[in-house]
Amino acid sequence: MSARDLRFDINLSILFTELPLLERPAAAAEAGFAEIELWWPFGGPTPADAELDTLARAIRDAGVDLVGLNFDAGDMPAGDRGLLSQPAESARFRDNIAAATGFAESLGCRALNALYGNREDGVDPRVQDELALENLALAARAAHGIGAIVLIEALNTPENARYPLTTAAEAVAVVDKVNAETGLGNATFLCDLYHLDRNGEDLTAVIDTYADRFGHVQIADTPGRGQPGTGGLDFEDLFRRLVAAGYTGRVGLEYKPVGPSADSFGWLPRELRDTKGGAG
Numbered sequence: 001m002s003a004r005d006l007r008f009d010i011n012l013s014i015l016f017t018e019l020p021l022l023e024r025p026a027a028a029a030e031a032g033f034a035e036i037e038l039w040w041p042f043g044g045p046t047p048a049d050a051e052l053d054t055l056a057r058a059i060r061d062a063g064v065d066l067v068g069l070n071f072d073a074g075d076m077p078a079g080d081r082g083l084l085s086q087p088a089e090s091a092r093f094r095d096n097i098a099a100a101t102g103f104a105e106s107l108g109c110r111a112l113n114a115l116y117g118n119r120e121d122g123v124d125p126r127v128q129d130e131l132a133l134e135n136l137a138l139a140a141r142a143a144h145g146i147g148a149i150v151l152i153e154a155l156n157t158p159e160n161a162r163y164p165l166t167t168a169a170e171a172v173a174v175v176d177k178v179n180a181e182t183g184l185g186n187a188t189f190l191c192d193l194y195h196l197d198r199n200g201e202d203l204t205a206v207i208d209t210y211a212d213r214f215g216h217v218q219i220a221d222t223p224g225r226g227q228p229g230t231g232g233l234d235f236e237d238l239f240r241r242l243v244a245a246g247y248t249g250r251v252g253l254e255y256k257p258v259g260p261s262a263d264s265f266g267w268l269p270r271e272l273r274d275t276k277g278g279a280g
Contacts, residue, residue, distance in 0.1 A: 003251075005243045007275040008268065009035035009067050011218070011254040016261045022055065025062035031262055032273035037068030037111075037252050045072045045096035052103055059107060066107040067250060068151075068216060071139065072096035073115040081155060081163045082115030084139070085132035087123065093135055097142045105146040111216055113151040113190055114139050116174070118162035125164070136174070137181045144184045149215045151190035152178070156198035166199050168206045172213055188215025192254070197222045197233060204241060211245035220255035227255050227264040235267070 010016075010033045012024040019027055021041055028036050036059070042051060059066055074080025074089065083089035083096075104112055116132055119125060140150045154171040155163045165171045171189050178187035191214045193203055219238075221231030228235045242251075257264035265273065 003239050003268065003272050006239055006247075007035075007250045008273060009033065009037050009250050009252050011037045011039075011068075011252050013037075013039035013041065013070075014254055014256060015264070018261060022058045025059045025064050027262070029062045029064050031265055032270045033064065034274040035065045035067045035250065037254075038066065039070040039076065040072045040096070040100065042072075045092050046099045052099075052106075056103070056106055066104070066109040068111045068113065068252060069100060069104050069109050070113045070115065071100045074117075080118070081160055082117035084114060084135035085117035085128040085164075086120055087127070087131060089117070090131055090135060094138060097139055101142045101146050101148070104148060110146070110148040111151055112139070112143050112148055113153060113216075115153060115155075116163065116165050118160075119164055128164075132174070133177055133181060136178045136187065140178055140182045140184055140187050144182075144186050149186045149188050150178070151188055151215050153190035153192055154195055154199070155192075156195040158198055167201060168196060168210050172210055175213065189213045190216045190218065192218040193233065193238060194218070194220035194222055194225060194254070203233075203238060207238070207241045207245050207247075211242065211247050214247055214249060216249055216252060217242065217247065218252040218254040220253075224258070225256045226258040227253075228267045230258050 010028050012028060016024040016027045025036060041055060072093065073082045083093040100112060114136060143150045152171050152174050154165045154167055157166050165174065175187045175189050179185050189210060196206055197203055221228050221233050224231055
C-alpha cells in the first residue's frame with residue numbers, strides 16, 4: 001500500500017482489548033508501533049493522581065508515545081457519544097477538561113478529541129448546539145495552553161443514530177465556529193474514513209475538499225470495522241490521495257481486529273509501524 005509517507009498510530013481502546021489496559025502499551029511496542037492513542041481510559045472525569053500516574057508509567061515504560069486522547073465521552077458501551085452538548089452532563093465535561101489536558105501534557109500528547117454528544121429528547125437542538133460551542137471553546141482554550149489541537153469528529157448514523165454530526169461538512173462547520181469563537185485556530189477535523197464511508201460520503205471528495213482541515217485521520221474497513229483488507233475500502237488509493245493532498249499528520253488504526261490483535265497488522269509492513277520522528 002502507498003503508506004510510506006504517512007505516520008501510523010494504534011488505538012489501544014479498541015485494539016489489544018484481549019489484555020488489561022496497563023499491558024496494552026507494551027503489546028503495541030512488541031507489535032512494532034511507537035505511537036498510541038486512547039479514548040478516555042478512566043471511569044470518571046477526574047481520576048485520582050495515582051490512577052493517572054499508573055497509566056502514564058505503563059506508557060513510558062513501554063517506550064511508546066501517546067499522540068491522541070479523547071476527552072471524557074461518558075459511558076460509550078451504553079451509547080454515550082460525548083457530553084459537551086448535553087445540559088445534564090456539561091459540568092462533567094468541564095470538570096474533565098483540566099484532567100484530560102493535564103494528562104495529555106504530562107505525556108507530550110498534542111491532540112484531544114471532543115465527541116459532540118447525542119441529541120436528547122425534550123431539548124431544543126439549538127440549545128445543545130449553543131452549549132456545545134461554549135464547551136468546545138473552553139476545551140480549545142485549554143488545549144491551546146498546552147500547545148494542543150482539539151479534534152471534532154463525524155460519526156456514522158447506523159451505529160450512532162442520535163449523534164448529529166454525520167458528514168464532513170457538518171463537522172467542519174463546527175470547527176469553523178469554534179475557531180471563530182476563540183480566534184485560536186486550533187480546532188480541527190478528525191476525518192474517520194470508516195464513519196464517513198458508512199454514511200455514504202465520497203471519500204475522495206472529502207480528502208480533496210478538506211485535507212487541509214484534517215487534524216487527524218482514523219481508519220477501519222467497511223462495513224465490519226475490521227482491519228484493512230477485511231472489507232471494501234481501497235486503502236492503497238486512499239493513502240495515495242491523502243499524501244497527494246498534502247496530509248502529513250497521523251493515521252490512527254481504530255478498527256476491531258478480525259482475529260487476535262497481534263495478527264491484524266499484516267497489511268502494514270513492520271518497518272512502517274514505527275514512524276516516530278517521521279512525517280507529521
